Amino acid sequence: MATLNKALAVAAAAVAIGGTTLATASTASAATRNGTCESGEFCYYFNSNNAGSVSDFTGSVADYGTEQPSCYDFKGAGNGKGKCVKNAAASVWNRSSKTVRVYYNSNYSGTYQDFKAGAKGNLNSSLKNQNASHQFSPASRTNLSYGLYKASGGRITCGFDGYTSTPGRHEGIDIARGIGSDVRALVSGKIIYIARGSTGSSGLSTISIYNASANKTVIYLHSAPRSSLAVGQTISRGQIIADESWHGVSSSSGAHTHVEMRLGKQTHAAKSVNDPHLDNPNPTSFWQSQGYNVK
Structure with a gap:
């Protein structure tokens, strides 16, 4: 009888262990990409109106890849199964508890569309079959024209490659708020060059700040550098570096700060006026990666 009881106890333990194992396996399965849109996931659908094959995610992806077998693909049954997700989705279902942002470009840049927790719907006309990355809980961005001054009233007066009447290709972004406005560093880094200049067309000023982690230099033109600045000085993001002015500009009415990102x-700065070639790449993705809208 004792032997029988022992055998029954062992069997019961085995069932308990087996039950635990099955429960664990079920939980793990829910966390894998299996082509079923489950609670906690963000899902793409190959067709509009949440039809066709599903590709499910539990986190952000900066680049889906473009070729099998390494790309993120549609895994669920239905139209589109096995195709790479990039530039192929038409609708989504956000079953996570966080906002998810879908981007036109890889690395979380370009035009985007947000889907709040629980949202279900079609990608807009800019993103349908043009999805390249997605991000859970995207950080809110600051407009570049606000970040430069940390005050309202700033505005972009000429965008990148935005000349309309001036000959050449504009290599940066011109932002204006008013003479004397505090000009702040948009990114951190070390000062590698300063030219203080003076008001008037022949007195161009320059502040060049190199950010080693991004391997990029942000250059500020036409402002009046603060007297405390020195080459080799480490600058923090948001630190006041200059006063808005018209150093290198023919008239005070044209006062602004030229901001230029260089690799x-x-x-x-790269030459803009009377130069038909662009030396710098479009800086939009860089500014977005730093938490700014180019506005």
């Missing part, structure tokens, strides 16, 4: 370590 690598560069002491001087």
